[in-house]
């Protein structure tokens with residue numbers, strides 16, 4: 001539906017230097033046009049670099065994206081210097097907030113890349129459709145099963161790879177069957193890696209093992225309408241980190257999704273799309289299952305959970321030269337984490353409430369429009385409103401460990417020291433927006449080649 005206006009750069013280089021009596025042939029260097037400025041779309045089938053299981057690692061293959069890491073798994077992406085919650089990451093349309101207070105499992109670590117069909121990266125504030133904030137950008141891991149609508153049969157895909165560096169082994173399978181009325185698709189991935197040796201021959205903690213499986217059932221009564229339900233499970237075990245004082249014996253992630261899309265014709269509203277998702281993360285990190293603690297009395301563990309409910313209802317409209325999207329979205333993340341200390345077999349003293357049963361909810365209303373001024377110029381503008389509600393429940397409970405956080409203070413006590421007040425409930429009303437003008441700069445001899 002969108003008119004693809006492009007900031008294109010197609011350059012030709014012609015040179016014919018003369019050395020003595022000899023003349024060199026003309027050399028023409030061409031590049032492909034960029035579809036949209038500051039937007040990258042990675043089609044996983046088109047990659048020819050072997051499997052990359054970790055979604056954060058995959059993102060670093062896109063120019064302009066870097067990542068920080070603590071071990072061999074769970075790279076945390078950075079776009080234009082911004083990271084963490086300043087990047088909106090949606091996995092098959094849903095929000096998944098990691099279970100580790102120490103960022104061992106950023107959302108992109110659940111973007112097991114080979115189980116997705118496409119990754120779209122929108123750098124910076126170019127859209128208000130995918131949640132509030134996101135000043136660093138938006139990353140959309142997408143699963144598209146459109147091809148099955150016309151396939152009327154089955155298809156299968158398997159792949160595997162080995163990396164000499166840390167002995168990484170990765171493999172995945174993607175099996176689908178369907179007809180014009182519906183489909184079933186199962187995608188699975190397994191990966192493992194060992195510690196690697198640095199230049200001095202020292203072993204660096206970076207081992208991991210992860211398995212994931214996805215079952216998607218779809219109903220496709222027409223080319224423009226569909227309903228999809230899916231279940232996804234990810235199990236990461238024995239993940240070690242050179243950059244942390246703890247390792248992860250296990251992280252369990254489960255996600256449930258319901259997606260509905262319905263196309264309309266003849267009116268301004270052309271498509272209605274809705275989704276509701278629920279994800280749970282159960283995470284444990286400690287300093288004794290996969291390494292030796294520094295002292296007999298310093299055995300520590302920190303179990304945590306992070307459950308996220310998210311949903312959206314989007315309307316796509318076309319009116320004259322305007323293409324618009326408007327709708328509502330919602331997400332609520334409930335997280336809880338406690339750190340315990342003790343001796344071997346008795347790590348039971350509450351040392352700190354890392355996440356004191358915190359709930360962060362956000363309900364948003366947005367509208368975004370794109371106006372084609374001409375074939376070469378486009379105006380894009382959007383506005384959104386978010387109501388954010390934050391509460392914490394375990395803020396008055398105090399640690400009972402002799403080495404507890406700051407004189408055994410409760411979370412509310414720590415808030416007073418570090419934030420200047422002990423409010424445990426907050427609400428915000430946020431307004432966000434963007435105005436963007438784009439123009440093709442075509443350097444080709446024939447301008448139509450840029451369109």
Ligand SMILES: [Cu+2]
Nearest residue numbers: 100102104285
């Ligand atoms: Cu952790």
